Amino acid sequence: MSNPSPIKVVDGTTKNPHAIFIPIPLQGHLIPSVALTMKLASNGFTITFINTQVIHHSIMKSSSTPNDDIFEKARESGLDIRYTTVSDGLPISFDRSLNQEQFEECVFHVFSAHVDELVGNLVKGDPSISCLIADSCHVWPSMISKKYKLVNISFWTESALVLNLYYHWDLLKKNGHYTTCDDVIDYIPGIKSIKPKDLTSYLQATNTNTVSNRIMYKALFEDAKHADIVICNTIQELEPRTLLMLNKTQPFYAIGPLFHNKFTQSLVSTNLWSELECSHWLDKKAPKSVLYVSFGSYAHINKHDLGEIAYGLLQSGVSFVWALRPGMVSSNEPDALPLGFEDQTKDQGLIVPWCNQKAVISHASIGGFLTHCGWNSILESIWCELPLICFPLYTDQFTNRKLVVDDWKTGVNLCERNLVERAEVAKNIKYLMMGETSNELRLNTKKLKRTLEDALAVGGSSQRNFDKFLGEVNVKIDQMKGAI
Template sequence: MKQQVEIKAHAIMITLPYQGHLNPFVDLAMQLASKGITVTFVHTQHAHHLITTSRHTPTSDIFSAAPHLDIRYATISDGFPLDFDRDLNWVDYWESLIRDFPSRVSDLVGDIISSSDPSLPPFLVADTFAAWPAMVAQKYNLLNVSFWTQPATEFAIDYHLHLLKQNGHYPPNKDDDEHVINYIPGVAPISTKDLMSHLQEADPTIAHEIVFRAFKEVVKADFILHNTVQELEPHTLSVLSQKQATYAIGPINFSTKTKTSVPIPKSLRHQVDCSKWLDARPRRSVLYISFGSIAQTNREVIQEIAHGLVVSGVSFIWVIRPQIVIDDGTDVLPAGFDEDVKDRGLVVPWCDQLAVLSSPAVGGFLTHCGWNSILESVWCGVPMICYPILYDQPTNRKLVVDDWKIGINLCNGESVCREEVAEKIKKVMSGEASDANLKEIRSKLHDAWSEDGSSHTNFDRFLKDLNHKI
């Protein structure tokens, strides 16, 4: 039996107010607290408002379901009123997060420290994409823990942005053909078309500023935690560990110590319960479709997928959230779609994705390739049809389809056509697509948080190293 690692310290955790970042941060908080660490978890007031109203059971503390853990809960203003549309005005929002939010964080951290038990040394746990960790850590003399919620491969690419610049691959030339990049330490040769979207855009955007600022900050971190598994990206993690203290602790969402009798509320949207509908379906007969919480596509893509579903004859659950299409239209499905699919389809604005993927009725996942979605799909043994849209998703697709061979592409060209959609759906739902590889990768994820698994061991190593420096 492995000896439990427990340390007495105080983690001040501040996540970004987005679902893909929030989910692993909550689970990391639970894991730290299960090791005896006091945690102060900070949400923006807007994120707290969305979580509590989506459940129709407002609570001042989302961690009240875990009273056995010492997790304090706090909120901070992001500088905007609750009814401000942060998605529609995301450039203005992020410019403010970069310009104005750091001073608010600094003041809050100072207040938390001054009102906390002085016998518990505080340290900072912040999202790698935040613009303020190094400043706050230096001001209060805190150890700075950076938490990266995407694959290590993408961290390594952004970390070595200077090499892309030196080799003329960033910024990209609009007229350039596809190139293979084979000089980034720890990263296997990768096509320019498989780089993250901010590295494929020739014109600078707010996304560039967010990423570039983040990677100027992260070199000042004392520890870097990665929500990936050592066995999935061994070479990349090994190379990164030669630069800074690096620990693969994924999938943190499934770490064994985070289980509670009542789930901690994390969803920023109201979730439709699909369990009864799924329970009435045969095993592996349902395709689940979701493009995550942020990514937008165009109406034509949605309509071609809809026509492909009609042709395929497959049962499905399809998450079509508000603002999923760029033109913000409300009626995005083709005329007559409901009649064409009759009772074999369920269209919902949002749902508990893990609960759906865990259902025996689900046999495939058409996904935008967000990292949380990939981890959840692999954990549940559900093969993927990949349609990346932006951010980290093109690189995630490469890992899933080309490297690990646990999914297929939705389309072989740039355009989506209904015939190809129907063909790919039938291929995945027939069970012929990459089942053997999926079982192997799934085993690696499940083993990682076993008693002697790599993520369990790495997390304990992180705690020991933290305890040594704190």
């Protein structure tokens, strides 16, 4: 079965769709955005990719061979990808992590003006630009795409279940969720039932007037619904009921998982911190004997919980690699681990500030993953057939935990209560790595891996959906031109 190309021939000349792509300036969003860019360019698109200046600066700072154009190697391979940057409205030196509320207010109110100016200049300089692909968490895509007469393509980097919850924010309010939030929620179309503790952090919040909540409400309840097309980094077979509901709302395509052709390698750097090599240490360990620990690139953890997890690792006796990024507790508190912990565990564990996660979790010695339940990490762990210990911290991670532990049975909770205690941490680590039930978790994960492989294969659901998406883009471009 041959894949239809988005390339069109009009009046004897070849026409490629040209899209501007603007991700959210966070590494967890940047990774699938770059993967999608590569996939689109490999299928005939011209892409102009826009990073914020601060993200570009971090990538350059972390790279051993910095290059002002992160897509240079991709372009050398024949892909038509252009690259530029835009200000988010704040100086590069501004500490966005320490001053998160100020940063988010700027993203809400100022960033769109910089994007508007840049997109206007790009369209003026290149009339071939016909599409805007923007992360669904932006608040401005419908306004800017309408202003410059571009097909509005919304890219949702998380699970379909999470987006469906945001799409029905009004039902949560109508049913008194914010005043009676102990009731099981069974009134959202496409979701049989969900407990309040499994909603995203924004939907669990009692104060709905924070800037974070206002951004998410504006972006996902109001703006994303106006997109001409939504593409999602999920798999049809993993979320069939939810996807059926979303497809009734607007053209919606599950095209995940968005991995590069070579899982552990990429022509494009997306790292905001320098990676340390772990393979020499891992090579000395027995197969499936090491637990990988990482809580992602953005969310913070309090010092008590971090300390209890550290001592739980020590008490478990299990070998581990821990990617503990700088500023995990706070950017003004770099030394977050208990005093002397690294000396106590020097024969048991390897602690690094950052690493190539895909390379580590695909190593034969890794047997499990203690994770914050970021969506990228979940998809990557399935691909590597790793069961998970789940410790959600922020945003969609609570809902992702539900999918992993309750629905797919591929992981366990770090602690059953809100209180993190080292004894329970140690017990669950041993349970995942050594217990009889771990065999069942591994078997379930192996089944999900086959689901992902089948979806990506020729004729698989993700490949079919991607082909349909390409056809839909051409239809929308023609309609947009006809309306001008």
